[in-house]
Amino acid sequence: MSAVATGRPGRPRGLAWRALRSVLDRWLVFVLAAGAWEWGTRAMHDAFFPPPSKIVQRMYHMWFSAGADRAFLTKEATGNILPSLGRMAVAFALSALVGVLLGMLLGRSERVYAYVDPVFQFARAIPPPAIVPLFMVLMHLGSTMQVTSIVFSAVWPVLINTADGARTVDPLQVESARVFRLSPLARLRKLIVPSALPKIFAGLRLSLSLSLILMVFSELLPGTRDGLGFELSDAQSRSDLPTVWAVVVLLGVLGYVLNAVLTAVERRALAWHLAARRVEI
Amino acid sequence: MRSLRRLTATVVGIALAGSSLAACGGDDKSDKGKGLEHGGKITVAALPLVDGAALYIAQNKKLFEAEGLKVSIKPVQQSIQALPALKAGQVDVIAGANYVSFLQANDQGALHLKILNEGATLTSNMMNVVVKANSPIKEPKDLEGKTVAVNIPNNIQSLTLDAILRAKNVDPTKIKYVKVPFPQMGQSLDKGDIDSAHMVEPFLSDAQKKSGDRVVVDGGSEPVKDMPISGYVSTQEFTSKNPKLAAAFQRAILKAQAIAAGDRKQVEQVLPGYAHIPAQVAPVITLPGYPTSNNDTRLQRVVDLMNAAKLLKSKPDIKSLLFTPQS
Numbered sequence: 001m002s003a004v005a006t007g008r009p010g011r012p013r014g015l016a017w018r019a020l021r022s023v024l025d026r027w028l029v030f031v032l033a034a035g036a037w038e039w040g041t042r043a044m045h046d047a048f049f050p051p052p053s054k055i056v057q058r059m060y061h062m063w064f065s066a067g068a069d070r071a072f073l074t075k076e077a078t079g080n081i082l083p084s085l086g087r088m089a090v091a092f093a094l095s096a097l098v099g100v101l102l103g104m105l106l107g108r109s110e111r112v113y114a115y116v117d118p119v120f121q122f123a124r125a126i127p128p129p130a131i132v133p134l135f136m137v138l139m140h141l142g143s144t145m146q147v148t149s150i151v152f153s154a155v156w157p158v159l160i161n162t163a164d165g166a167r168t169v170d171p172l173q174v175e176s177a178r179v180f181r182l183s184p185l186a187r188l189r190k191l192i193v194p195s196a197l198p199k200i201f202a203g204l205r206l207s208l209s210l211s212l213i214l215m216v217f218s219e220l221l222p223g224t225r226d227g228l229g230f231e232l233s234d235a236q237s238r239s240d241l242p243t244v245w246a247v248v249v250l251l252g253v254l255g256y257v258l259n260a261v262l263t264a265v266e267r268r269a270l271a272w273h274l275a276a277r278r279v280e281i
Numbered sequence: 282m283r284s285l286r287r288l289t290a291t292v293v294g295i296a297l298a299g300s301s302l303a304a305c306g307g308d309d310k311s312d313k314g315k316g317l318e319h320g321g322k323i324t325v326a327a328l329p330l331v332d333g334a335a336l337y338i339a340q341n342k343k344l345f346e347a348e349g350l351k352v353s354i355k356p357v358q359q360s361i362q363a364l365p366a367l368k369a370g371q372v373d374v375i376a377g378a379n380y381v382s383f384l385q386a387n388d389q390g391a392l393h394l395k396i397l398n399e400g401a402t403l404t405s406n407m408m409n410v411v412v413k414a415n416s417p418i419k420e421p422k423d424l425e426g427k428t429v430a431v432n433i434p435n436n437i438q439s440l441t442l443d444a445i446l447r448a449k450n451v452d453p454t455k456i457k458y459v460k461v462p463f464p465q466m467g468q469s470l471d472k473g474d475i476d477s478a479h480m481v482e483p484f485l486s487d488a489q490k491k492s493g494d495r496v497v498v499d500g501g502s503e504p505v506k507d508m509p510i511s512g513y514v515s516t517q518e519f520t521s522k523n524p525k526l527a528a529a530f531q532r533a534i535l536k537a538q539a540i541a542a543g544d545r546k547q548v549e550q551v552l553p554g555y556a557h558i559p560a561q562v563a564p565v566i567t568l569p570g571y572p573t574s575n576n577d578t579r580l581q582r583v584v585d586l587m588n589a590a591k592l593l594k595s596k597p598d599i600k601s602l603l604f605t606p607q608s
C-alpha cells in the first residue's frame with residue numbers, strides 16, 4: 001500500500017524494485033508473524049513456548065551442525081529425518097500409483113464406480129488410529145505397518161479425484177476421438193489422461209499433505225525406533241520443548257517445500273497439457 | 282472415634298457450604314474446615330497403575346475427609362499428559378507420577394516440581410524382561426544386539442534395566458529399545474516382532490501364566506532394588522500458596538501408604554476399581570513397595586542414576602524438591 005503512495009502511478013519501476021516487491025509481498029507477512037512470535041514468547045517467558053530464535057538454534061545444533069563431509073547433517077538428522085522422508089516417499093509413491101491406476105479404471109466404468117463408491121467413502125472416513133489394532137494383528141511391527149498406515153489414508157484423494165477426472169471427459173472430445181477412430185490406448189493417452197490430469201494433481205496435492213501428517217502418526221505406532229514422529233514423542237516425554245518445537249517447525253518447512261516441488265511439477269505437466277490444447281484449438 | 286468422625290463430617294459439611302457460598306461471592310479463599318486453603322478442595326490426576334493404590338485406599342477409608350480434604354480424582358493415561366494441567370492449576374496433584382519424567386520436566390524448566398509423597402518403589406519381579414519359552418535368549422548377556430520393548434523409550438524402564446545389565450557385565454548400549462505400549466507387548470512377542478519385552482504387572486503375570494513366557498532379567502534386582510519409581514507430585518506454586526492443604530494431603534497419603542504396605546488385601550480391593558485389574562488377578566500379581574515415609578536419601582538414588590545416564594542437565598537438590606510442611 002505504501003508503494004502505491006510513494007510511486008507515481010503509471011510509471012514502471014526498475015526490474016530490481018519489482019523483484020524486491022515480489023519478495024516483500026511473499027515474505028512480509030511471514031517476517032511480521034515471526035517477529036510477533038519472537039516478541040510474544042520472550043514476553044511470556046514460558047518453557048512451553050520457547051522463542052523462535054531458540055527453536056532455530058536447536059534445529060541447527062541438533063540436525064545441521066555437522067561438517068561439510070556429512071553434508072552438514074548430524075547423526076540425529078540422518079537417523080531421523082531421512083528414515084521419515086523415506087517412509088513418506090515410498091508411501092506417497094504407492095498411494096499415487098495405486099490411486100491413479102485404480103481411479104482410471106473405475107472412472108471409465110460408470111457401473112463399477114457406482115458399486116464401489118460407497119465402500120470407498122466408508123473406508124476413507126476411517127481414521128487410521130482407529131484401526132491400529134487391526135494393523136497389529138495383520139502386519140509385523142515396523143516399516144510395513146508404518147507405510148501401510150500412511151497409504152491407507154493418502155490413497156483416497158488421488159483415487160477419488162482421478163476417478164472423477166476420468167469420468168468427466170468432455171463428451172464432444174469423446175465423440176471426436178471416436179470419429180478419428182483412436183485406439184483405446186491412444187484414447188487413454190491422448191484424451192482421458194490429459195483431461196483428468198488437473199484433477200489428478202489436485203488429488204496428489206491432498207495426498208502429499210496427508211502423507212506428511214500420517215508419517216508423523218505412523219512413527220507413533222508400536223515398534224518405532226526412529227523418525228521425526230518418534231523424536232517428537234520422545235522429546236515430549238522428556239519435556240524437551242525446544243526439540244518438540246524444532247520438529248514441529250521442520251514439519252511445517254517440509255510441508256511447504258514438498259508442496260512447492262509438487263506445484264512446480266504440476267505447472268510443467270499442465271503447461272504441456274494446456275499448450276497441446278491450445279494447438280488443437 | 283465415631284463421634285469424632287461425625288464431627289469431622291459436620292466440619293467438612295460446613296466448610297463445603299462455606300466454600301460454595303464463597304464461590305458465589307467471587308474469588309475467596311475460604312479458611313473454614315480445618316483451616317485449609319480452598320475449603321480443602323484438591324484435584325488429583327491419577328493413573329490406572331498399581332503404584333497409586335494409596336490414593337484410592339485413602340478415599341475409601343475416608344482418610345482425606347478426616348484431614349478436612351475434599352479430593353476429586355481425574356483419571357489420566359500417562360502422567361506426562363497431566364503436566365500441562367498441573368502447571369495451569371487445573372490439577373493440583375498427579376498420583377503415580379513417574380519420577381524420571383517429572384525430574385526431567387523440572388530440569389527443563391517446564392515446571393517447578395514439589396514431591397508431596399513417595400508412591401511406589403521397585404520390587405523384585407514386578408517389572409521383568411520376558412522372552413518366548415523357546416527363545417534363544419537364555420541369560421541377560423544374550424540380550425545384546427536384540428530388541429527389548431519398553432512402554433516409553435529413554436525413561437524409567439531403560440534407566441533401571443541399563444543399570445541392572447551393567448551390573449551383570451552386559452553392554453546396555455547394544456540393547457535395541459523399541460517403543461511398544463504395555464498392552465501390545467504380549468502380542469508383539471508372540472508374533473516375533475520383538476525379541477523381548479520389559480513388562481510390568483498385570484501384563485507380566487498374564488504373559489507368564491497364559492503364554493508361558495520366560496523371564497530372563499528380574500527388573501527389580503540390584504542395583505535398582507527398592508528404588509523409588511513414582512510418587513505424588515505437585516508444583517512449588519501450589520505448595521507455597523496452599524501449605525496447609527499440601528500438608529493435609531501428605532498426611533492422609535502417608536496413612537494410606539502404611540495401610541497398603543501392611544496389608545496387600547487392602548490394595549487388592551481397590552485394584553479392580555481403577556486399574557481395571559480383575560478381582561481374581563489382583564491377588565497373584567507382584568506389587569511394588571509402598572514406602573511409608575518420605576526419604577530424600579532414597580529419592581537421591583533416582584537423581585544419581587539419571588545423572589549418570591545423562592538424562593538431567595543439572596544436579597537437582599532433592600531436599601528442596603521434597604515437600605516438608607512448616608510446623
